[in-house]
Amino acid sequence: MKASNITKVIKKLIDQKLPVFIWGAPGIGKSSIVKQIASQQGLEFLDLRLSLLDPTDLKGIPFFNADTNEGVWAKPSFLPSDPDSKGILFLDEINTAPPAVQASAYQLILDRKVGEYELPQGWSIIAAGNRENDRGVVYKMPPPLANRFVHFEMEVDFADWKTWAFQAGIESSIIAYLAYDKSMLFTFDATSNEKSFATPRSWEYVDSIVKSGIKADLILDSISGAVGREAAVGYTSFKKVMKELPDLKSILDGSLTELEEENSKVIMALAIGLVNALLENPSDEAVEHVLNFSLELPGEFAIMLVKDMQLNDIDVESSDAWGSWVQKFAYLLS
Structure with a gap:
């Protein structure tokens, strides 16, 4: 699905508080369109990388409450807490997180709460990740977690x-x-081992390279480092x-x-x-x-x-x- 169509659909689904998952190759702008939607809708935007978390980071650390003689979970401070706030909780690269961390996200995604924490009513959950055949370090998403999302595959248009x-x-x-x-x-x-290749994201890098004032004798190698040699030669010849x-x-x-x-x-x-x-x-x-x-x-x-x-x-x-x-x-x- 084109990014413009995904944008139209997501704008409707966030009103329904339905969790959405955007699949796609690296560098095509998955996170950018979600951030743009938040900006256009006047919503807060919180980018959370589950791959950087431990399972207890989401659920919280258990401790003993002496007043109630109960074991409770400390709410994570990085999640939104204002009950009147509105925003998008963006779980980027969710399938690069270890299975144990993905499992800790089950309840948050479906029930909008985990441990002692509950996501404010005005917040929606959107996730994104690379496909398993994109040569990235990803874990196969368990069916119970996959079934908690509405899935869209984003194409380059x-x-x-x-x-x-x-x-x-x-x-x-x-x-x-x-x-x-x-x-x-x-x-x-x-299937290629090339480190540099052209994507919408890397062409944005080229824009910065061109505007940086790098000397003419270094510009070709600089652009090649962003989008690869073939694209760099084609672009510089065109220019x-x-x-x-x-x-x-x-x-x-x-x-x-x-x-x-x-x-x-x-x-x-x-x-x-x-x-x-x-x-x-x-x-x-x-x-x-x-x-x-x-x-x-x-x-x-x-x-x-x-x-x-x-x-x-x-x-x-x-x-x-x-x-x-x-x-x-x-x-x-x-």
Whole structure:
């Protein structure tokens, strides 16, 4: 299931307090979407790694209460205690925890309490983990624990990632390269021994590397360390092509109205760059100039450009140029 669809479902299920488990390969953004949901819903977010805990950490340490002559369990201080609080308790990498620790989580997940502790009513439980065939150190999840979750397997989807990348301010050359070669967004191979491979998470690292100011003679090796040699060579080669791009400001201000260029890499990079430029400096005039400019682009790139504008809430329908654009590319939209 795509991340965008998982997000929609989880937003409904957390209202019902149903425990959810998100499965997926490493680096595809499982924890990120849960954290984003919490932020969007105005909820607290507590990331708990069961693999770092002992079985007694969840249930608490037993001690004798002299006042009642009873043995009781000390409530864990790291779990939410405010009865009026609302949030998401995120159990990340739950299947990397030893079976004894997983067993201690049974009651917390199903009954929302363990030992003397009870999870506040406003909290929901979401867990995530890598699949057993992802070459990670995982323990097979016992059926009694598995049956306590609603399970979803998250897949890598470029359209979802691109929408996120625009909003996150990812370097436009990275978005353009991956739009040109979508296979490079995720290159994880469970049978390979390579330490570096491309994932949505590692491309975010590349964004930081590119913006870090590392010298040109070291940039290829640095990017290779994040996404692997093949993806790094492909990206750096693509970025060289971007030097052929016209000044984007000349398109936004209407002084450049058409592009004398047939290289698909250049046109792809230009379309991505224009969306980023509009997000940074939005105006009705700039939108109109971009739409007029897109009338001279090959149809598939004009469609991609306008769809990306719409996905990023750039108002194209109100522009005076919208009618001309629809009239020219209506045959591609049907």
